[in-house]
Structures are given as C-alpha cells and as structure tokens.
Amino acid sequence: MIPPSDQEVAAYYRVGLIETVLLLLLLLLAFGAITVLAQERWRRLSLTESLLARLAAGIVLASIAVGGLSGVILNLLQGSVFSDRTLTPVTSRNQALLGIGLALAVTVIGIIRIEQYHRGISTRTSHEEEADWKVEPPEAAGHR
8 A cells, every 4th residue: 555645644634624614614503503493492401401402413414514515615625725735744734733623612612602692592581481570460469
C-alpha cells in the first residue's frame, strides 16, 4: 500500500474541517427549528427529557443533511480550498482543530441560548396561571 502524500493528508484535514463545521451548523439549525415548531409537545416532557429528545432529533437530522450537502459544498469549494500547496499536514491538522473547536463553541452557545429562550417561554405560562389578577369565585370572596 502506498502511503498518502502530504498534500493528500492536508486535503483530508480540510475535508474533515468542512464537513464538521457543516454538521455543527446544521445541528444548531435543526435544534432551533425543532424547538420552535413543536413547543407545545416539548413542554409536556420534563426539562431534561425535552432537551435530550430535541438534541437527539437535531443530531439525526443534521447527520442526514450533512451527507447530502457535504458533496455539494466540497464541489463548489474545490478550487479555492485545495489550491494551497504550501500547507504541511501538521498545519492543516492544527487549522482543522482550531476551526472545529470554534464551530463547536458557537454551536454550544447557540444551543444554550435557544434552551434559555425555550425555558423562559415555558415558565412564563406557568406564572400566568398563578397570577393575582384572577377572579375569585363569589363564595371565596364572601368569606373575607
């Protein structure tokens, strides 16, 4: 078996970076869409169950979508992404790790913000049910 050249190894790192960033972006979009589209259903579950179910569904949708989109994206970026011949495999690996780390941080922050918004809406409706402005029945008002 012939070992891959340095340029092939660098290209593999670039492909991995592009596919991982695309996966994380699609995960964030799918998680947000699932949260918004089915808000009433998620409120019936506990907070942990709701979060885990939405994350699992988002990961499945993002995994399916990245399979189809990665080929299109790589074909569109083929000339500009793989034209730099001066990069060594170590440099490409470090760039890929840095890019994946940044994309992961943005995805985690986005999911936390979506979850905070979702929990804020969920708790807001329960506070309205306990509000003081509700009208008391006449028999309860007469006992004061």
